[in-house]
Amino acid sequence: FFSGTGKKVLIVYAHQEPKSFNGSLKNLADEVLSKQGCSVTISDLYAMDFKPAATRSDIIGELYNPDHFNYRVECFEAYKKGRLAKDVLEEQKKVLDANLVIFQFPVYWFSMPAIMKGWIDRVFIQGFSYGIPGFYDEGFLKDKKALLSLTTGGDEGMYLPTGANGDIKYLLWSMQHGMMHFCGFQVLAPNVCYGMDNVTEEKRKEMLDAWAHRLQKIWEEKPINCQPSGYF
Numbered sequence: 001f002f003s004g005t006g007k008k009v010l011i012v013y014a015h016q017e018p019k020s021f022n023g024s025l026k027n028l029a030d031e032v033l034s035k036q037g038c039s040v041t042i043s044d045l046y047a048m049d050f051k052p053a054a055t056r057s058d059i060i061g062e063l064y065n066p067d068h069f070n071y072r073v074e075c076f077e078a079y080k081k082g083r084l085a086k087d088v089l090e091e092q093k094k095v096l097d098a099n100l101v102i103f104q105f106p107v108y109w110f111s112m113p114a115i116m117k118g119w120i121d122r123v124f125i126q127g128f129s130y131g132i133p134g135f136y137d138e139g140f141l142k143d144k145k146a147l148l149s150l151t152t153g154g155d156e157g158m159y160l161p162t163g164a165n166g167d168i169k170y171l172l173w174s175m176q177h178g179m180m181h182f183c184g185f186q187v188l189a190p191n192v193c194y195g196m197d198n199v200t201e202e203k204r205k206e207m208l209d210a211w212a213h214r215l216q217k218i219w220e221e222k223p224i225n226c227q228p229s230g231y232f
């Protein structure tokens, strides 16, 4: 029984080291989902040397308003005319093709690494992933699912409501609601691997097993409540 037959998954992956734990989580997802019959595409951002900065060079040809550069407006206009940079168009095509997008990354400063944030800045532009109106539940990617799979240096206790870092929900909120849900994505529960900098080998194996186990039934999962009222 191939539960993922016909499903397409994009893994947006940000780690420099293939032997890292993030690399292992990414490889495992690729393996488990492929075995289910899914077709898996990976955007390995560091290997691609993905350009994270939102700059004028993202617009090909004449600017809409050369006197006052506004990145949001310029991208919106360029998108409508098919004049966005090739690397952005390629990533947008991968997103459009996908039923599920998994973001695999180590937490950097309570957020995602800059290269992944840059991917969001440049790929999820107005007209493509959202409109005004056309965001949150009406976001243009509302038929798709998104899942954040992240590792932390801090251990689980530090991310409890009473811990030094505060509830992990706060760290996740800007990404799950402000980025994913804003674009319409149905947000699946995150996969959080805590305390990577000092966890035992045995515990690491358990985390990998749990991830593999979860992915077996990923297509049965219901999205989390990502409304401000329901989330907190």
Ligand SMILES: Cc1cc2nc3c(=O)[nH]c(=O)nc-3n(C[C@H](O)[C@H](O)[C@H](O)COP(=O)(O)OP(=O)(O)OC[C@H]3O[C@@H](n4cnc5c(N)ncnc54)[C@H](O)[C@@H]3O)c2cc1C
Pocket (backbone or CB within 6 Å): 015, 017, 019, 020, 021, 022, 023, 024, 105, 106, 107, 108, 109, 110, 111, 151, 152, 153, 154, 155, 196, 197, 201, 204, 205, 208
């Ligand atoms: C700029 C920056 C900012 C940061 N900010 C934060 C922050 O705000 N909050 C926070 O909590 N942390 C923060 N950190 C820490 C960071 O999140 C962790 O270092 C990171 O999550 C560790 O993940 P990794 O994949 O790099 O681990 P790795 O060091 O690559 O892996 C951990 C261990 O797992 C082993 N491993 C790999 N694959 C397997 C496998 N298949 N089976 C068993 N073992 C395996 C590796 O060999 C290694 O021993 C920050 C780090 C940086 C660089």
